[in-house]
Amino acid sequence: MAQIKKYPLLSQLRSEASSYVQYFRKGKTVRAGRGLSFWFDPTGASISEIPMDDRELNFMIKGQSSDYQDLAVQGVVSWRVVDAQRLGERVDFSIDLKSGRSAGKPQDQIRSVLNGLVREFADTHLKKYGVRELLEKGLAPLQAAINAGFTEDPTLTSMGLEIVSVRVAALTPSSELSRALQAPTFESLQQKADEATFSRRALAVEKERAIAENELNNQVELAARRKELIAREDANARSEAEALAAASRITVEADAEAKIVTAEAEARRIRSVEQAAADMETARMSAYGSVPPAVLYALAAQEFAGKLERIDSLTVSPDMLAGIMNQIKSLVGSTEAQG
The missing domain is CATH 3.30.479.30 (Band 7 domain)
Structure with a gap:
């Protein structure tokens, strides 16, 4: 300007x-x-x-x-x-x-x-x-x-x-024309997007199926291993039970043999004691056989007196006293004669 x-x-x-x-x-x-x-x-x-x-x-x-x-x-x-x-x-x-x-x-x-x-x-x-x-x-x-x-x-x-x-x-x-022109391309892109989505879903389904199969295989393998483990545990339990049964049987047999041996020993002991008692009784009876009756009476009276705790009263009749005196005299006489 x-x-x-x-x-x-x-x-x-x-x-x-x-x-x-x-x-x-x-x-x-x-x-x-x-x-x-x-x-x-x-x-x-x-x-x-x-x-x-x-x-x-x-x-x-x-x-x-x-x-x-x-x-x-x-x-x-x-x-x-x-x-x-x-x-x-x-x-x-x-x-x-x-x-x-x-x-x-x-x-x-x-x-x-x-x-x-x-x-x-x-x-x-x-x-x-x-x-x-x-x-x-x-x-x-x-x-x-x-x-x-x-x-x-x-x-x-x-x-x-x-x-x-x-x-x-x-x-x-124009805006309307622009949308109309974009429609085929948009539809084509949308179709491609749908195909991509379908492919992605199909791939996802395939992967899920593979995962499911893998899980199923793992479960089958785990079931087989568990079955094998149960079989081994059963075999071990059976072996342990058999071992315990064998040990119990051996223990029972040993106890039975021990009881038999103990019974035999007890029987022998009882027989020995009874035999000894019988022999003692025989010897005593033999000893009593040569003892005069008066002495036997005296010994019996002595043993009887030893077993009595208390004598409240004693009745001696003249006949009993006479008999006792005669026996005493006889006993003294025989003793002097032996001397």
Whole structure:
């Protein structure tokens, strides 16, 4: 934007190097060039300022494919001025002599022209193909078609403009169309996902079956080992029982033999004692056989007296006393005779 300083009679203008300034006075060109700085009389003066740097236009247009499907095109067009005088003749770039700002909206006018051309070139390309083909080809063919359209169209050349570059950023179908186009791919992917899920489940089932078989085999093996263990324990218990039975039998037999031996010894002892008692009795009887009756009576009386604890009364008759005295005399007589 040009800078203007006002003084009492004159004003001073100073422009940037990227701006082309035209100074008109009374309908005639007084000065023209880039980056000018000059004094001028505001009365009767007209000044225009045309930017010479590269400018960009962001566009977003809508079109239809050959099968009548709506598509949105987004991109950027870079342009610049190559003939300022020609553009100044076609577009009003006059500035306010007090502020230096543009009096109108020339940029909007240029953008409108560029946007209309882009819409025309893009729509021509879109109507040649179906929506699926356009989307499959991508952005490059559309961008090339717009570039070719600018090259062939004389509108910008007649205005003194030049296209620097065209960049198409997106070619987008409507939301409904996008979902419809995505449906086959989505279904295919979903089918693949279902197949993957089925395969994964089948693999999981196979692994579970293998695990179950492994567990069953382990249980069978454990059952066989347990059966073998039980058989061994039974054999050991049977062997232990047989050993205990044999030991008990041996103990019983030993006890029986010991009892028999003890009984025989006891019988022999009893026989020996009884025999000794019988022999003693025989010897005693033999001894008593040679003893006179009176002595036997005396011994019997003595033994009888030894067994009595107490004698309360004793009755001696004359006959008993006479008999005893006779026996005593006989005994004394026999004793003297033996002497």
